Amino acid sequence: MEQDALLTHQTIPEPPEGFKSGFVGIIGRPNVGKSTLMNGLVGQKIAIASPVAQTTRNRLQGILTTDSAQIIFVDTPGIHKPHHQLGKILVHNAKVAIESVDVVLFVVDSATEAGGGDRYIAELLQKTKTPVILGLNKCDQQPEDTQPLDNSYRQLFAAQNWPIVKFSALQETGLHPLQSQLIQHLEPGPYYYPPDLVTDQPERFIMGELIREQILLHTREEIPHSVAVTIERVEETPKLTKTYATIHIERKSQKGIIIGKQGQMLKTIGSAARQQIQKLIAGKVYLELFVKVQPKWRQSRLRLAELGYQVEE
Template sequence: MSGGLIPTAAPEFRSGFVSIVGRPNVGKSTLMNYLVGQKIAITSPVAQTTRNRLQGILTTPQAQIIFVDTPGIHKPHHELGKVLVQNARVAIGSVDVVLFVVEATSAAGKGDLFVSNLIAQTKGPVVLGINKVDQLPESGRKAAEIKHSYEALAAEHGWSVVKFSALTGEGIENLQTELVAKLEPGPYYYPPDLVTDQPERFIMGELIREQILLHTREEVPHSVAIAIEKVEEDKNITRILATVNVERKSQKGILIGKGGLMMKAISTAAREQMQKLVAGKVYLEIFVRVQERWRQSRTRLSEFGYKVEK
């Protein structure tokens, strides 16, 4: 995630911001990680994992695309949910191109239509990206039904369609080509070797949160907020101190686990990911603290980095 000098772009060079939008769990974060060639967004089998508008940067000889990964658009159930959906709406209206991601495993449903109505209000170009084509049956009535439902949706709004798999990489080159074609000529916004505009501490916190989601699944779903309290670097090791904030004592018990085994497993897995991030040894210490109903408090949300986009 280093950043050097920003070069001067050639006249034909294209650049701009692309918002990745869709329902929860359609593979938006997996797609962004694949596009930038590095893990910067957390992926998990649990829906609604993306919270902040994470920006991934892809620079090729022809273009620089800044991807804005938004939370899955859903009906919010608490203040955190409201903040996330509001931020996703802002992301749709403030970019050059919208990439609307759906999944090839099922036909367009109510959730997709809700998102498409939001996107339809934007003035800019939209690409409908059909993800998970590796899981789509090649023929048969179901495959035809799915294909027709998305093609009809795209035709209604005049959107172009690209099919791909964020997992295998199939069709990703076509997707990139389509997105670049929709961008205007423009400058380099970031140094070419930068893959995200997020500070390293934010990524560290996300790596811990990902392991909590993977290890605890639905038991401690989205009631966690990570604070990286301290990062000390010397030439041999990076020492990281983190606090995991939960809403209830029972969640604290689940996270620590019997004899501290759950926290040990989470810490070990997060530390391994962090070592790739900093390209060196990491010592990670995690504390768990109860902050009751933090997701309902605008003050706490702001403290933990969840600010409302205007």
């Protein structure tokens, strides 16, 4: 099952005349809805969404194929001031993504005024030659008079004259105009992936992310970002997929929080994650979770590499 339900091995067809394709980098502050947006655009949950900021860690690629175009979305970590080695890698990788895509979609939280973090990213983007589209997300949460909030972003980027699109990733409203705007900025090109593919990531990676999402949802601020998940083993039978995963945390006290009284928290996390994985693979799943303490893993380049966090070139 390494690459099966999400990654198939079919022949990539020849594109029709006038077909466009390219890579779109989704950039923004932590917790502005980038992962929710990519899930909505590709029509399937492949990136985790959490009320805890800074949950995206890898440059996850989502793929949207229409009759006239193929868009490969690169969901990047939220750009912020890093406080540890993991944070430095995440921000570095997000900056690399800006220069390695065909279009940048700069997503902001339009339910609040533009802040220092938005200004910092705007300054970064002003230095790039990559076309930029400003996406005002969470428009469903704006007050009746939206002008003051919208203007706070327009003033930031007035000199650049970037196109602006408003939408709600959570409600999935306004996504078609956004999709059209993105396609306008792409050049004619081939299919990079088979048309039915929604991500370039193996199923094991998505499984680990779905488990990590449930940890963040159920423990909130108690286990902020010092958690990683590795899928140790997957055994398939015609009726059941057995999955064994390890949850890595930094402190013994966190182990107690994740396991919970009489193991109840771990059961809750496992049950919720199992339901999400069953949707992913469209079949029954047995999920067994283990918890391992790895002191200061976010500060160690070796540990980060072992857990799959590489520095992008």
